[in-house]
Amino acid sequence: MSTGFIFALTGAILFAAGVAGVVLIGHLLRRILAFNLMGSGAFLVLVGLAQRQDVVDPVPQAMVLTGIVVAVAATALALALVRKLHALTGQLELPDDVDA
Amino acid sequence: MTTLMQAVALFLLANLVLALVVAARGPTPADRMLMALLIGTTGTGILVLLAQTMHLPALVDVALVLALLAAIGGIAFARRAWQDVEGEHD
Amino acid sequence: MKRYSLVVLVLSLASAFVFFLGRAMLELGPTAIDLRAPVAAHLAESGVTHPVTAVLLNYRGYDTLLEIAVLLLALLAILAVVGEAPASPTRAAHPVLQALGRLAVPLMVVVAVYLLWAGAFRPGGAFQAGAVLAAAAVLLHLVGLLPGWSKPRLGLRFGLAAGFALFLAVAAGLLTQGSLLQYPPAAAGVLILLIESGLTVSLALILAGLFLLLSREAEA
Amino acid sequence: MTFVFDLLLALSLLWSAWRTLATPRLDRAIVLFIIFGLLMSLAWARLAAPDIGLAEAAIGAGLTGALLLDAYGVLLRRRGTA
Amino acid sequence: MIEWLSMALLLAGAFFFFAGTVGLLRFPDVYSRLHALAKADNLGLGCALFGLALQAESLAAALKLLLIWPLVMAASASIGFAIAHRAHRLGIAPWRK
Amino acid sequence: MLEPLFDPLVWLILLPLAWATLAFVLGPGRGAWPAIAGLATQCWLAIELAQKVGAGGVTNHVVGGWGAPLGIDLAVDGLSAAMLLLTQAVALPLAIYARSYFKLNDPAGTWFWPLMGFLIAGLNALFVSADLFNLYVTLELVGLAAVGLVAAGGGAQQVAAALRYLFATLVGSGAYLLGVALIYGAYGTVSISTLLPLVTNDAPRLVWIAGGLMVSGLMLKTALFPFHFWLPPAHGGAPAPVSALLSALVVKASFYLILRLWLGPLQTVLPAFAWLLAMLGAAAIFWGSWQAIRAVKLKRLIAYSTVAQLGYLFLIFPMLAAHGALEAGVMQIFAHGLAKAGMFAAAGVLIKATGQDTVAGLAGSVERLPVTMFAFGLAGMTLMGLPPSSGFLAKWLIIEVALAQGHWIIAMVVLAGGLLAAVYVLRVLRQAFLLTPASATLTPVPRMLEWSAFALAAASVLLGLRGVELMRLLGAMA
């Protein structure tokens, strides 16, 4: 098993765990963590799978750089929202969605 | 020589895993943060070793950045996150 | 009970997913397209010698343009969410920490400049440099030497947007060459360095802004 | 040797990710997440991707960690004063 | 000769790291654990860096490697200070027999 | 030589980015006029482009001059030209609407213009991109801009809605990204045109997983039942111009992407999921309508109606191989886009004027806001699929294709959906025709608000008389 493949597989597991985390966890900060794990997993798959023969491919690396920036942007926005929600309601979980 | 470096790198990684286990359990928040810092330092060490064994001198830059920025986490922790509200310290 | 079964369901779905995905990954043969060859072949025309930078700013420079837009947009969205609030007065940290700040920040700036300059021929580049600069700003803020943002004033807004605007202008200007972001090989190196320099400043401001905007209430 | 190294690194990545999600305390989760970022940059180094390693080191260890810790601190303080 | 020296330094570095980790595991309070951390940081990494610098291809590369060391030292010192300071402020008493 | 300088395709992306940046630099609350001027120009560009595509088939723009697979290509065919046209056509009146809606210093409007600019840029970039990874970046651009718009200046409910939306859209694009990663792993490229001949019937299993991931991610972003949970609070809670933009355009973008993949690189893989999607679409129609019928708040009702109307789009998948199904889908996209934008805009007027946002509070509004109610009625007509609106043409096309394919069950779902839509639309109209006003005072609203809502709603009806042009444009496919 090549390095690329090991990390691709790790990435797949991380992705699955991240999604499971986002779905199952109610606490918003943890959800943000889970989302980041998910993203990292996808990035690992992208580079790892492309480099499964352990030859370096710059294209997926560049893509992942782009992806990391996007992930940071999303994380910061999510944090801002969570902090705002906490400031407004004192809650760290999403309130039930009611139509009233 | 390369083999030795690889071995040292592996040893450091094992060391790191050990620290990781502590970090997950550590009794106080401060311990966990200390562990994180230790892991950062160990990571820096691993990176410079990898730079040599993988013939990627750029990894030294990574180590440099890691060493530079590891401080931020620690200070953010000390200045912001470590609160005496929950009384969880020994 | 319902919650428990949900956990079991999601976890078993995730395991099944990983299992099938792993198996499918193992079956994979060699790919039909290998981009390393064209990446290497056009490296001479790309203006840089580091392939990742070539992909990032030349071959797939359009991705990067939009990516910077995403980052600027995130800052904008945060501004829209948190609204305006007066920045609380900064509480200075202990002199030892301030000393660290004074020591580390110039070093970080040096490292950032190095990374920016290195980007053309080895790993590094605008994004990494910007991130290090932003980290420097965060450090200064943490030790109490830099106040949080209440709201970005005109100059700051200009600085935040400048890198992106520059990139956009270059991209549009290069339409005269035949298409968006089509660098003339002779000028590619200079243009990329220009763009990267602009981006470094703006990225640093944006990334720092993400923190400085959010943490202003932290010291209350 | 490298295989063992990779495997150990992958396992510690997974373990730290798992603990991040499963640990009952939030501060622990955040610290574990910072460690996870650090391990990620090691993984990028092993994948011969120093560019990403640099970015991950700067972002994961520096910015995201600081953002999360700061947010955590604010939440704690609010709860403390509330 | 240089080979041997570098090898010895690397091994010493590994040892100090290990010692630091064990110290963190075993020492009784925050302050002493900080001490252990400083060992690992300063000595472990220092040895490893020197060991590698001996083998560096160029002087610049070696200098860069050696630059990391003071950085880590400064950072660990100030963080150690920050944490100890904070611990003190929070009223955590040093461990006494 | 200078011709590429005036390529409308590129300027449709650059222009909104430019005015968004300008609006950002100008500062809080500013930037309406650059936005409106920019959008007007974009409208013209989109028409220009549509004519070009209609005359000469597919138009390409090779970014960086490299060409796929090394570089990124932009490609416009009939489908994307149509989407571009719709986007600009909806955005311009909404911008005019929003200028009156957010008077200076409205907290929700502080950063509306740059956010909208990035949103439109993201949409336009998404519609023309021919590169799977680039599409991911555009998806994020659209998603984050949308979340920012929902959350802007809002209270707890709105922030909670934005968070729900954010996580949904992030997980959606994450799944899409993993799909892209797998595709790159399998083929070594993410360029749609390069992939097209490569993905064959005996594609490796990984590609199937990739297809499943991408489609499920996009389903989540399109809010297909049962992934619709995030939509009603987000679309129902945002300020009216934002709700309109989101319901009319944003959810369509991810649907468009499914369509793109389905007709393009993954055409051998995705049809396996066709009936699953159609079934979920049918469920969405029934569930969304039922919830709309029960909704207490006006915008909630409209948001659930979006859930239902999106269901129609997914009904076309089992028939996509047949001629006419795509046309039906695009007609529905147009019909719903224009009508829903008009309806949200009208709802915004009603809420601003009556000062509260329940359906019950609309009593008597037909008397006091006749233009707005008329707009609401026209938009409702399109949603119900009553002639001669474009919604009717969409319904007609779907039923006809369904009958031609022998899928009479789809035809029945469409017909039933129209009746259910009638129930919730008439719930509102009925209330509006009641004699006794619910609230004594009526805040005066700017005329511009009423008339831009009316223009959108009327366009959704009048498009029903101009279906031929749209169909001709769609004929220019790759």
Next chain:
Amino acid sequence: MTSHELLPLALLASSLLPGLIIFGLPEAWVGVRTFLNLFAAIAKLGLVAMLLAGVAAGEAYGVRYAVLPGLELALKVDALGMMFITLSAVLWLFTTVYAIGYLENAPHRSRFFGFFSLCVTATMGIALAANLFTFFIFYELLTLSTFPLVVHRGTDKAMKGGTVYLAYTLIGGTALLAGIVWLHHLLGHTEFAHAGIAAALGPEYAGQLKIIFLLLIAGVGVKAAIVPLHGWLPQAMVAPAPVSALLHAVAVVKAGAFGIVRIVYEVYGAEFAQSLNLLYPLALFAAVTILWGSFRALFQNDLKKRLAYSTVSQVSYIVLGVALFGPIGTIGGLVHIVHQGIMKITLFFCAGNYAETLGIHKVSEMDGAGRRMPLTTLAFSIGALGMMGAPLTAGAVSKAWLIDGATAAHMEWAIWVLWTSSLLNAAYFLPILWRAWLRPVPATWPEEHIARRGWRETTLLLLLPPLFTAAATLAAGTFADSEATPLAWAKLIAEREYVGKGAP
């Protein structure tokens, strides 16, 4: 565009444009609105006259416009359409005059007259439609534009009536749409043509065609109020009197009946429909409706409801005539489109007059109304007698042709149905006449709004329309066999529908 293309469009525009302008008029501009209304109605009559002359001379008018490839909005003017158009145009004028008087001081007049004009436009469109697709578009537009009229008063009761009305018509519209798309899918078009188009399909399609026929008839049958699809009509009586008059006498129910005529003759073709055994069940449904409507009318105390059930019954006379295979029945049915229209509108005008002048809403309140309002009651009596089929009224003419048609088609039971219905008509109309003319005047009227001034028992604008239509009822009956009567026109249509089959 030639004048042959423009004229049908002008016919639509002559009510559409004034309608749209009226929407924008301020409430207080009574004069402008009245002028526009009357001008439009008269202009439309002028256009109708031009078209009538042209069609009689065999000119072809039409215009087409593609909304989708293979899907055309098509208008044409033919004899059958002209009959409906003329009826609508004439009655629109009367109703407009009446409505101006009726709504003198009511609120929301701009909205009312705006939708009223749209309603007439939709009716014109139905008559002009050259294919089922176009027919459907205007059919649904009619639904939509009548809804605001039904709920015009804005009371809870009005809402209930409006909701029931919409529920019925929209569900019917859905069935109609399903049938039309299906047919379009089979044939590739839905153009109306003499002797039908469905016969072009082979016998293997017989099963599908039967289902489609059911869908189509169910769709238009809702508006035509065929039992069991009639439930909306009595509920919709909450609308103001001019609406009830125009809607129930002309626009809505006639649109349904007209649709049945089009579907039977020009989509399926009478002969082909007969060969598929479709007409006999249709006749049965019509017969049941005739009897059921009359029967229910007996027990209604509310005057307008009684008239509504009477409408249910009478409209099915048309359906019965169509379903009686053969030209004679056809003529009876077609002529009843016009005759029922003028008779029923007379009755509704009068009912409106009673309500508006004296506050009389119920049959039990009618005592002595004839002495207080002799002219209105005279008109009412003529209408009622016409409904019963009394000699010299228009009703007698239609009934005679229908009975002849039934005989020719060897459906003697239909004659019994018609006679029974006449008896029932008499049973529910005569008591009203008796009360109005012969019972003493009560001490007070329920609510006297309009005082008597000389011979004018109520306002002039309310009084004149029913008198005119009553006169028309008598004229159509008395001079039925002369030229330029509804009967003559119906014969012309039958001749063209049964082309080559030997008209009588």
